[in-house]
Amino acid sequence: MDRCEACERISACTVCGHRVTGFDHIGVRASTSRREETAAGSGRSRVTSGSGVWHFARPCGHRSSSAAGSPRVKYNGGPLWKTGYTWQSVYWGTYFTTPSSSSWVKRVDDAVLNIETDKAYSGGLSEYNVGMGRVIPHTIIKTSPPGRLSDSQIKQALTGWISQGAVSSLGTEGAYNIFLPPGVTVSLSPLEASCKVFCDYHNTVDNAKGPFYTVEPYPCTQGCNQCTSDPFDTLTQGLSEEIVELKTDMDPGTGWVIGNEELCDYCNTKFVCNRISTGEYVNAWYDKGKNACWKGPAGQRSELLSTDLDAHRVRVDTGS
Ligand SMILES: [Zn+2]
Ligand SMILES: [Zn+2]
Structure with missing residues (x-):
């Protein structure tokens, strides 16, 4: 993909100013040592985890900060993982x-x-x-x-x-x-x-x-x-x-x-420790059916309620 909703209007690299012919899109989990990046979109802003679909400008290769797209969960028509893959x-x-x-x-x-x-x-x-x-x-x-x-x-x-x-x-x-x-x-x-x-x-x-x-x-x-x-x-x-x-x-x-976020990136903003039934720590994904981040069976009970509220509040704050 050369362009997505978030980068379709960017014509010059935000780092070097070079003309941009397209972007390489990579799904990246940011280190928390570089957190709290503010993404502005349609006049509103929200603090993101920094994780998401990162944009690397072509041909210069610089990472471009780009305006966030719509905060609604959306399928853009690309390939998905099927049963038996x-x-x-x-x-x-x-x-x-x-x-x-x-x-x-x-x-x-x-x-x-x-x-x-x-x-x-x-x-x-x-x-x-x-x-x-x-x-x-x-x-x-x-x-x-x-x-x-x-x-x-x-x-x-x-x-x-x-x-x-x-x-x-x-x-x-x-x-x-x-x-x-x-x-x-x-x-x-x-x-x-x-x-x-x-x-x-x-x-x-x-x-x-x-x-x-x-x-x-x-x-x-x-x-x-x-x-x-x-x-x-x-x-x-x-x-x-x-x-x-x-x-x-x-x-x-x-x-x-x-x-600009993928399903787990969204939940990294209000991170909660979670484990699957076999005990491994896993990162939560956004559950659109529940409008909340996924919770493990052994989830931290005291945190469950506040997570639900937090997830709900983030949605409301972004105007979704
Ligand atoms: Zn893009
Ligand atoms: Zn550049």
């Missing part, structure tokens, strides 16, 4: 072949399966016409990524792995979770590096044609876990969000969005 996890680097990381890989594999098959969490997305997928065995890529990676390099690498048969060829009917080893930083632009500015993201190599992928840097030490200090919980919070947002907005900005 496939996930494959890709662990990139020899780090993941070491005996000491095998238990980590096993826990992450279990978490992917548990998140994707949780009836309440993943199953609830049926209200968005999104189904549950299956999870096939992971792949470990036995070459190590460079210490600094761009998203274009990730696209190139994924395309290469598919053509070489190092990962399964999922076409448009699935997606990859790409896990990076410790010490590897991903940059979405010269100014946007993982852990400093964002936690994780999802994207597509070629818009609606895919392949589709999430990128999970090794858990950041701060800004990406508001519930515990356990790196595994940091990972599942980001992973669950990217899984949900990839499924409901496979080509970022063309699926289900709320203005």
Whole structure:
């Protein structure tokens, strides 16, 4: 997608002033160390989490701050995840072949399966016409990524792995979770590096044609876990969000969005710690049927009521 509702009228880069021919749209979960960004839209404003569909101007590559679109939940007609679609996890680097990381890989594999098959969490997305997928065995890529990676390099690498048969060829009917080893930083632009500015993201190599992928840097030490200090919980919070947002907005900005936000971004504004029935921490998605953010079965009871009220108040404040 070159243009969405939020960027259709932007003709010059807000950073360098260069003429803009279009935008790359990427679904990004911002680090909380850079929070409280005010988005103005139609004369009103609301404090966002900073997470959302980020806009990178072409050809200069700068991230553009853009006016928020309508705060109503909306489907823009792009591809959605259907029942029976496939996930494959890709662990990139020899780090993941070491005996000491095998238990980590096993826990992450279990978490992917548990998140994707949780009836309440993943199953609830049926209200968005999104189904549950299956999870096939992971792949470990036995070459190590460079210490600094761009998203274009990730696209190139994924395309290469598919053509070489190092990962399964999922076409448009699935997606990859790409896990990076410790010490590897991903940059979405010269100014946007993982852990400093964002936690994780999802994207597509070629818009609606895919392949589709999430990128999970090794858990950041701060800004990406508001519930515990356990790196595994940091990972599942980001992973669950990217899984949900990839499924409901496979080509970022063309699926289900709320203005410039995807379904979990919206709930990060009034963040509540949640776990699925198997115990993993997950980020909530906006439940349009209930007009509230998703709550786990073991949710914090004292917070449930205030969350409902908060979600309701945010909607009212934005004039929806
Ligand atoms: Zn746009
Ligand atoms: Zn620029």
